[in-house]
Amino acid sequence: MADVKMIATRESYGNTLKALAAEGHDDLVVLDADLAAATKTGVFRKAHPDRHFDCGIAEANMMGVAAGLSTMGYVPFVSSFAMFAAGRAFEQIRNSVAYPHLNVKIGATHGGISVGEDGASHQCCEDFALMRSLPGMTIICPADDVEARAAVRAAYEMQGPVYLRFGRLAVPVFHDEANYHFEIGKGxxxxxxxxxxxxxxxxxxxxxxxxxxxxxxxxxxxxxxxxxxxxxxxxxxxxxxxxxxxxxxxxxxxxxxxxxxxxxxxxxxxxxxxxxxxxxxxxxxxxxxxxxxxxxxxxxxxxxxxxxxxxxxxx
The missing domain is CATH 3.40.50.920 (Rossmann fold)
Incomplete structure (x- = not known):
């Protein structure tokens, strides 16, 4: 087991956003709530500073900004910790994103107990429940780096709101990328x-x-x-x-x-x-x-x- 790669899916998130932009997807923009180092969207910001928007510690407002960008033809990926993305901004997601069924992707990092030392205030174990209650919301929780990168690409390609949960903790990579096929809604x-x-x-x-x-x-x-x-x-x-x-x-x-x-x-x-x-x-x-x-x-x-x-x- 010593040669098994350990990668946090939040790393996969940031790296895939950067890769998508490099491939010529000019409609992709990234929003963050003063957490780019933690959500790993900092790698996207470094490569494409004109397409990364730090909205500050104001997740509710950030959802509204993303909703507006989506109506202008952009595909915004809104990034924050799961507790703040799903919890603090729930009403804005409901009324500004889910209700009009806008093409907004929510990249929620630091989900679950494995946030560790940050404690109960940051360990979001309610986000699936919140997002499942919203009509038309797609919810994805990848298991490793290969699956997470495929999930981000699939979310970008589909129309409509998507909630993606990523982890802080490095986890084993067990999928073989060469033989792996990801399809939303298929186990x-x-x-x-x-x-x-x-x-x-x-x-x-x-x-x-x-x-x-x-x-x-x-x-x-x-x-x-x-x-x-x-x-x-x-x-x-x-x-x-x-x-x-x-x-x-x-x-x-x-x-x-x-x-x-x-x-x-x-x-x-x-x-x-x-x-x-x-x-x-x-x-x-x-x-x-x-x-x-x-x-x-x-x-x-x-x-x-x-x-x-x-x-x-x-x-």
Whole structure:
């Protein structure tokens, strides 16, 4: 495992914006809220200073500026921490972006508990819930660098509002870029298995992969599904897993209320009732500490996924 690359998806975000601009996409502009060093849009600003706008610590106003730019034919990527992008500016996103269905892309970095030492005030575990409630909002949470770069490109190419969540923490790159295909709204099956399905998003996808390896050593064959698009949800891949596996564990770095787990439960309760257990933040606020220690403390790890799966199987 020593040669596995570790890259934070916020790095992928900044690098892809720079690459898109270099490829001649002259309508792409980037807005930030005095956080360009942290959101990694600073690399775009350095290369294209005339197309980067620092709106200051005023996310609500920044959303309005982005909405206006989109009506002039630009494709604005609005950047801030998830807590401020989704939380502080929710009303402006609702009324100025989602309601008129404008072509604004929200690049929300520092999502989840893995923000670490910044503590509860910055650890946004409610953003999926907030954004899922908005009609027409696409929500993407990539699992690694390869997927994050593909997600930014896909968001640029589609019409309409998109919420992209990126992490502060460097995570393993497990996708093979040469053979990887990203499609908004389509999940990805990573492992074969029919004993139980693990449906994960973001950094929990790699934890699900690790859990599947541990379970396999104990004779339990887990199907791992990567759901990079929270909304629209890939219903087909989840219903297929429910039919063929009979039990599902969801895993997300988000409150179990309002996120991926709840989306999966809503789907299955209506179309194919199936036992589901949700691994995630159990309706608590975060606290300050080293990121990996916090993830373990809050049960956002492979060990908790394994334990949950075995409990469901009576093992």
């Amino acid at each position: 990805e099956q990573l492992t074969e298995g029919s004993d139980i399905a693990i449906v994960a998003t973001g950094l929990m996808v790699n934890e699900a992969r690790k859990a599947a390896e541990t379970l396999a050593a104990e004779g339990i064959h887990a199907r791992v599904i990567n759901i990079h698009t929270i909304k629209p949800l890939d219903e087909d891949i989840i219903l297929k897993a429910a039919r063929e596996c009979g039990r599902i564990v969801t895993a997300e770095e988000h409150n179990v209320i309002g996120g991926l787990g709840e989306a999966v439960c809503s789907l299955l309760s209506e179309k194919l009732p199936t036992p589901v257990r949700r691994v995630g933040v159990q309706d608590k606020f975060g606290c300050s500490g080293p990121a990996w220690d916090l993830l373990k403390e809050y049960g956002l790890d492979a060990a908790t996924i394994c334990k949950t799966a075995k409990e469901m199987l009576g093992r």
